Each structure stands twice: as C-alpha cells, then as structure tokens.
Amino acid sequence: MESNMSILIENTDVSLKYAAHYNSVKEVLFRNSAEEMNAHRKKALQDFITQGIPTRKNENYKYTNLQPRFSSEFRYIHEREPAEVDLHAVFRCDVPLLDTHLAFLFNGWFYEDNSKIGELPSGVILDSLENVAHNNPGLIRKYASLAQTEDDPLVALNTAFAKDGYFLYVPENTTVELPVQLINFLQAKESAYVTQRNFIYLEEGAHVKVISCDHTLNLNHYLNNSVTEIFAGPNANLEYYTLQNQHNYTTSLNSVFIHQEKDSKVTTLNSSLHGGLIRNNLKFNMDGENAEAFLYGMAFIDRKQHVDNFTQVIHGKPHCMSNQVYKNVLDDESTGAFTGRIHVVRDAQKTNAFQRNNNILLTDKATMQSKPQLIIDADDVKCSHGATVGQIDEEALFYLRARGIDEAKARLMMMNAFAYEVIQQISIEPLRKRINELVDKRLRGEVARCHDCAYNCEC
C-alpha cells in the first residue's frame, strides 16, 4: 500500500485528468459495448490510477517521457464516427503484386465499408472487434487476459477506453494463403486521442500472415494508444508485420501481447519508417514446449524523432527458442531506446534465447540507449545478448570508395546492408521488395511514402 501511495504522489494532474475524463465519458464507453469488454473497464481504470501516465521514474519507461504527450489537448474519440471521405477512393496501397485480404481501420474503428476483404477460407473471421463481441462473445473469452492491466498503465488506459479494432480468427488447421492486410488510418479535424484494440486468435495448426500499416492522412496531432492481443494455439504459425509510417506530430503507442502454445511459431517484424514518438511494447509469453519466437525490428529516424522498442520474452516452458534482432539508424538529433527482457523461468530447461541490438548513429547529437535484461532461473539454457552503438565502418567505406564508388553512394550501400539483415526476413516477396525500396528512400533522406500523400510537408 505504501508503494502505491508514493506512486500516487508522483501521479500528476495529467493522470488525474485521464481518470476524470473516464468518469465523464463512462456512459458512452459502456453504451453499445458488449459485456465481455465492459466487464474489464472498472478494474482497468483502477490499475491505471495506481500506475499513472509513466514518468521516467518508471523503470520500463525510463527512456521515453510520455507526460508531455499526454498533456496535450485532444478530442477523445470514443464513438464510431463516419469517415468523411471514401477511404477506398483516397487510398490505394501501391505495393505492386501484393494481393491481400484488405481491411481499413479509421481512427481505431473497423471501417464500415470494408469491401476489399475478399473471400476468406471457411471459418476465418476478419471483422470489427465490437461486432464479434456482440455476435460471437465465445470467441473473445480470452479478451483482456493476455494483456495485463496491472503491469502497464498504457494497457490499463486502453482497456478502460477500448471500443473497437480488428478481430481476426483462424480456425483449426486452416491456412490463409493470402496475407491479411490492415491499414490503420488517422484522420480527424482536430488533434485527436485514439484507442484501438485488436485481437488475433489462431486455433491449433492455423497459419496466417498479417500486415498492419499505420498512416496519418492529415497533419493534425494524434496520440494513438493501441493494444493487440494474439493467441497462437498449438502448432499455429503467425507472421506479423507492422509498418509505421506516420508524421512527426504523432505519438504512436503500441502494446502487443503474444501467447504461444506448444509447437507454435510466431515471427514479428516491425519497421518504423517515420513517426514523432513511437513506443512499441512487445511481450511474448511462451507457454508450451517447442515454441519458436522471432522478433525483428528496424527503425530509421531523424530530426527530433524518438523510437523506443521494449521487448519481453518469457520462456515459460522447456525446449523453446527465441531470437531477437533489432536495428536502428539514427540521424540528426533523434533519440532511440531498446530494452530487451528475456525471462527463463525455473524448469524451462533447454531454452535457447538470443538477442541482438545494433545501432548506427549518423551524427554526434543522435543518442541511443540499449538495455538487455536477462533473468535466468533455469540452469540448462543457452542465452546470449549483444548491443552495439557505432558509426559506419570506416574500413569498409574506404574499401568501397577505393573501387570508385563515391562516398555518398558507399554510405548508402553500407546502411542498406545494415538494414538488410532484418528486411530479408520478410517472407512476402512484394512486401520485402517494397520495404527495401522504402528503406532505401528513407536512407537517401527522401520521405518514404507508400502512397500519394495529401500533404507536402516538413513532417
């Protein structure tokens, strides 16, 4: 109790503002929501109040100060609002040859006119979470059980406010051949606070690839606090690609929780191409033997952008394997952080857990914090971690220049090579090619846009 008190004292007006806001919109939050989601709100709010908006004193948020971001004035979107434009008309994903089951999300809500989903295999559901909670509550019985509200105030706040997002269900032994693509748009008339809540449920032996792309459609300020829960049943196989491409006035907070049953394999790959402040929480709970987890990430940031990746892999059962590779290129005055926590619990013998974080700083003003955290309570395990922060290898640069390649081009080749270790893990070929191009553009200092932006800006 005493520790709670001290946190409460640390708790600032900002946190209290959000608690008060909850009370003022409570009716809206509960209205039209299914019992399965409403049942968690009250506890979630309590958990939020106990923790508050994280300050740097919160060890898990040491490198990202969220207080100023949450202090901004926002309009809070708690109800479905019609999109003012036809999203199909304003946006066309221009990745050539990328054929997907395509769904849009608009300010956190599953778009009403998702006409491009196409034909899914029998039993597969791709729908609004709100709809599924109403019509098929049995499918979301695990809702809010993977994402713990006690451990993270952002998750608590999301759970208190959550109304909608996408829901993807793949039944037993079903393979979805085409990738499922979700495009998350932010577009509001004024600065907006957005809550998105997603759930991916893979039954035993289910296979699916998911691509989730974040875009901003205008220059207003946004704070998006999203939570995604993923359940991978026995022998399930998920590839989960996230592409973050938002403007500099966006705060993008993403918490992804992945529960793995035995023999399952989950690969996540995040590309942060653009954004103001990005914080990605990625928490794996390996709860069955012989599960495999691959966590890849890359970020390319400049100016005053900030990217913070926080991973946690809990090896809860023996004979599991996890591998993390995170790479960042930081230019100008940008700042980055990586925390990689691996927890091998007692009796999780024969664990293999690896982690690597490599960073290139292009200027003296860019900074990177890298913090591995290994907690190993079993004795027969193989674990490794490594972090590097450095400049481009001058010897290699000279080698390229000595073959007639000019300095700028040689530097670009080196940076592309640095990123390629992550890019090559993308198994969807058209996506891999496009991300490779976008990374190349980004490294050239051009704005890497995947579509015709409505804005030409300094963002």
Add this chain to the structure above:
Amino acid sequence: MLSIKDLFVEVEGMEILKGINLVVKPGEIHAIMGPNGSGKSTLANVLAGKEEYTVTHGEVTYLGEDLLDMAPEERAQKGLFLSFQYPVEIPGVPMVNFLKTAVNEHRRSRGEKELTAGEFLKFMRTKMEMVDMHAQLTNRSVNEGFSGGEKKKNEIFQMALLEPRLAILDETDSGLDIDALKTVAHGVNALRNSGNATIVVTHYQRLLDYIVPDHVHVLYGGKIVKSAGKELAFELEEKGYDWIKKENGE
C-alpha cells in the same frame, strides 16, 4: 604515369615515409620490397587515398594530375587500383551489386553508358573464368566468409573487372598457397599490356617468380635505399634483409 617526389607521410603523429622518390612508366612492373615495418603498406595506402595518412611533404603526379588532391573514388575512377592486403568483409552488400556499382561508376566517369544487369553479368562471367572465380563466391556478400586465398583472388577478380591503368598489389601473395599464387599471378599477367603498369609490394621474392618485375626497390626506414633490376630480388631472397640494414647503419 606515376611520379612520386620526396614524399613524407605521417600516421598518428609517427613519420613513416621519409622522402620517397619513384617514377613508374606505362608497361612497367615495379616491385617494392623490404622488411616488415619499412613503410610498404603505407605507401600503397597513401596512393589509394586512405584518410588516416597525412602527407607532410612532397608531391605525387598521376597521369599529369595531382593525385593527392583527389578523393579515393576519383583515383579509382582514373584507373588506380589497390589490391588490399586485408580485404574487408562487408556483410549485407551483395558481391554482384558491389561489382556492378563499381564498374558502372567507372563507366559513368568516362562518359560511357552504364551496363544493364544482363550486360554486366555477361561481362562478369568472362572475367570469372580468367581468375578462376567460383560462382558461389559472387553470390555472397562482399568477402563474407571468404578464406584468405579467396579474398586475394577476389581482389584480382575486381582488378580484372575494373581494368586499371596502375595496379598496386599490396602483399597479394601473403596467405596464398602455391596454386592460388599461380592463379593470381596468371590473372595479373593476363591483364598486362603496354599501356598499364603494376606496383607489386611484397616481403618475399616468390611472387616475383611469376610476376617478373622490371625494377626492384628496397624500402627501408621510410626511404627507398636500393633500386635495381630483377636480380636484386634474388639477392634479397638469398641474403635476407640484414645486409640492407647493415648498409644503412643498423
């Protein structure tokens, strides 16, 4: 082609080269020999444009221009080639991309049309045969996982692709077995013509059995202390470097 006049070079405050004079004409092969630490590699690297080397005095003229004023890439584009003593591994940069970029940068600087991927691969294949380069190596990243011999062979392969006017081979023979040595030497000889020149930097005489020099220079203590014909190499092989050291007051 190349004229070095009274060249003094420092590395991290240490004076390594103390007044080098050397003239290389088209069609010639020069061998630069000398004991370890005499400044041979420094000379090779300073000619290629490595930035840690500070020229404190002297001048170098290459094809009538001030070489020291040029960026490393400009020197390379004008036909100067350094075969590295320790070629660098560059993971993530595919060999083919690297070679194609290098060849096309050369072509661009000469105002020639860049080769397409297809044209380049065809061109590359003819050169691969010349130095007995395996296809599996060109499918990797630059020098990644190459053995010592494969790295050296790769240097000569690049030389074959870039067709330099002045090639500087820095200890190309070190770490090579006799078969690899022959292959490398064969490549170098096949690329010779009356218009280009080669500087062979080596500690041992054995490479010079296969690449026969017109002139042999002994570098010692940062200076060229002896220059003669190819017979000097045999003498060094027989007597070692001690007599040179004695002659120079050690």
